[in-house]
Amino acid sequence: MGLNTYISVRDLSVSYGGQRALNNISIDIPDGKITAVIGPSGCGKTTFLKALNRLIELHDGTRVTGQVLIDGEDIYDPAVEVTHLRKKVGILMQRPQVLPMSIYDNVAFGPRIHGTRKKRLLDQLVERHLVEAGLWSEVQDRLHAPASQLSIGQQQRLCLARALAVEPEVILGDEPTSALDPISAQRIEEHLFELGKSHTVVLVTHSLEQARRLADHVLFLYLGDLVEQGPAQDVFDRPKYLRTRCYLSGRYVECPNVDQELNLRGKLTTFDQLESTGHSLRVLGTGQVLKIIVDHYSGDNGVAKALEAKGHRILDVKRLNQSEWEILIQKEGGDAYEI
Amino acid sequence: MDLRKFEERVVKSLMIASTCIVAGSLVFILATILFAGLPSLSIEMLTKTPEGGYYLGKEGGILNAIVGSLVLGVTATVIAAMVALPVALYLNVYLRKGSKFGLAVRFFLDALSGVPSIVYGAIGFTVMVWLGMQASLLAGILTVALLILPIMVRAMDEVLKMIPLELKESSFALGTTKLETATRVIARQALPLLLTAVMVSFGRGIGDAASVLFTAGFTDSMPRSLFGPVATLPLAIFFQLGTPFPEVQARGYASAVVLTAIVLFISLASRFLMRASTKNQSR
Numbered sequence: 001m002g003l004n005t006y007i008s009v010r011d012l013s014v015s016y017g018g019q020r021a022l023n024n025i026s027i028d029i030p031d032g033k034i035t036a037v038i039g040p041s042g043c044g045k046t047t048f049l050k051a052l053n054r055l056i057e058l059h060d061g062t063r064v065t066g067q068v069l070i071d072g073e074d075i076y077d078p079a080v081e082v083t084h085l086r087k088k089v090g091i092l093m094q095r096p097q098v099l100p101m102s103i104y105d106n107v108a109f110g111p112r113i114h115g116t117r118k119k120r121l122l123d124q125l126v127e128r129h130l131v132e133a134g135l136w137s138e139v140q141d142r143l144h145a146p147a148s149q150l151s152i153g154q155q156q157r158l159c160l161a162r163a164l165a166v167e168p169e170v171i172l173g174d175e176p177t178s179a180l181d182p183i184s185a186q187r188i189e190e191h192l193f194e195l196g197k198s199h200t201v202v203l204v205t206h207s208l209e210q211a212r213r214l215a216d217h218v219l220f221l222y223l224g225d226l227v228e229q230g231p232a233q234d235v236f237d238r239p240k241y242l243r244t245r246c247y248l249s250g251r252y253v254e255c256p257n258v259d260q261e262l263n264l265r266g267k268l269t270t271f272d273q274l275e276s277t278g279h280s281l282r283v284l285g286t287g288q289v290l291k292i293i294v295d296h297y298s299g300d301n302g303v304a305k306a307l308e309a310k311g312h313r314i315l316d317v318k319r320l321n322q323s324e325w326e327i328l329i330q331k332e333g334g335d336a337y338e339i
Numbered sequence: 340m341d342l343r344k345f346e347e348r349v350v351k352s353l354m355i356a357s358t359c360i361v362a363g364s365l366v367f368i369l370a371t372i373l374f375a376g377l378p379s380l381s382i383e384m385l386t387k388t389p390e391g392g393y394y395l396g397k398e399g400g401i402l403n404a405i406v407g408s409l410v411l412g413v414t415a416t417v418i419a420a421m422v423a424l425p426v427a428l429y430l431n432v433y434l435r436k437g438s439k440f441g442l443a444v445r446f447f448l449d450a451l452s453g454v455p456s457i458v459y460g461a462i463g464f465t466v467m468v469w470l471g472m473q474a475s476l477l478a479g480i481l482t483v484a485l486l487i488l489p490i491m492v493r494a495m496d497e498v499l500k501m502i503p504l505e506l507k508e509s510s511f512a513l514g515t516t517k518l519e520t521a522t523r524v525i526a527r528q529a530l531p532l533l534l535t536a537v538m539v540s541f542g543r544g545i546g547d548a549a550s551v552l553f554t555a556g557f558t559d560s561m562p563r564s565l566f567g568p569v570a571t572l573p574l575a576i577f578f579q580l581g582t583p584f585p586e587v588q589a590r591g592y593a594s595a596v597v598l599t600a601i602v603l604f605i606s607l608a609s610r611f612l613m614r615a616s617t618k619n620q621s622r
Contacts, residue, residue, distance in 0.1 A: 053512065055512060058504065058507060059504075061437065082514075085514075086514040087513070090513075093505060093512075097503070097505045099509065099510065099524055099527075101527065110513040113515055113523075
């Protein structure tokens, strides 16, 4: 299950009523792993998550550009059946929201709308998924009681069972433990960890601890930009960019003072860029910062690599728009922005 | 003296005074009709139709009007609800919140709610004349249904607006269509308040005299056919109070007691229904 589900986000931008919430995000989300999305409040984490199953469309005035490919299919293609997409991509919300029906019906709701009618089959499904979500023993004797009578922690586990009942391949979690008491939170976390073994899990969390415990892979979003992403170990232990380092160490995210700017738009080859950058760096003092703007860049840009090899430090790479990037380079030897 | 404290006291007193005016009005209305009507309210009035000379003070009752009003009111409410619920669901589930079309529809509904009921009556009458119909139960039902439709839609609309986005998201996230979310989740969540909206509209419909004046007509016999005239309580009150005979006028007040009792009963029943049907609602 889940192994051929491949989520690939290409130049995804989302705006609400003209206000940008996500800025040209491009990323491949690893299969069958837990990917944590971290970042301060309002950085677009939830927007990113809800863009993956098109729940974002329920909000007013949203405009989505770019592509989200799941199994090679652009989910924003008008030909895509959104109900199929959402069956494949389940979500666990921040606050559990049970449906206005019994515990049993909450779990059976999804399978029913997707065509399972036989009572015996539904009974099995309900039991299996309630067991899977760790709720069965607490509710097996009151399956037909209203779901709203459950405690909030139980409701969240019910929501998990409900999401699992449609057999999704991807599970999205929007800070699913943040509204819960510590014990309920821990239980949900354990379930997510188990699910990560068989599903692709994308988990938005504002708890760095939780991300450290669960994540195989980490994305750091800041003000709608994808700042840094990579294997959890790398991002947590050796964050590349200044903004990531600030955030991870609990500091106010600061922007370095730029001492010189260099525009490399239209410089077509990496060599040209490297040459010009080298010249500019030479005139700067130790620890000073150069900002360059380039119009073609890939994740492992030659310029950045070469400069780092020389001991200079890439402080930040910011995507300005579809075709332009801003790279902040600190001249070797400096420690002004060390944390 | 502390000015803020003074302000607080004055405004609070004014609020209490306003509340007393509202409560007092209801007590006054009830007291008046009970005082004037209760003495002539009898089993006979509730169980018999008017016999010859009823309006001159002779034998009979207003059973025809009670039954007529209930049949007309219930049917009109059911018809209105069958139209209102889809409209309200469409406005809230299918249309985006800022939709121009939705705004326009809501504006027209608000305007329609403000149209006096005599105008609905006149329109119903005009259409009847075009179609060559006489005053009938059917015409009354349709006119009253039309009268309460905008009120009901707007009441339901307000109820559905309160449904949290998170609930819709939770439902859509399972891969439901809009229809499935609208009927199986949203309508279900809102059920108690939707029932209240229906009941309030029923109360408005059953008590309206002007809309049925030309359309339903009046008769001293029980309603038998959709195409014959039908008696209604508001008109029964109107005709009885309009006679010069004190004992008939007293019966008019008694009829008012009956009508008020029906509306009051509906109001209580809706509260009861609301409580009984909230067991599954999520918080």
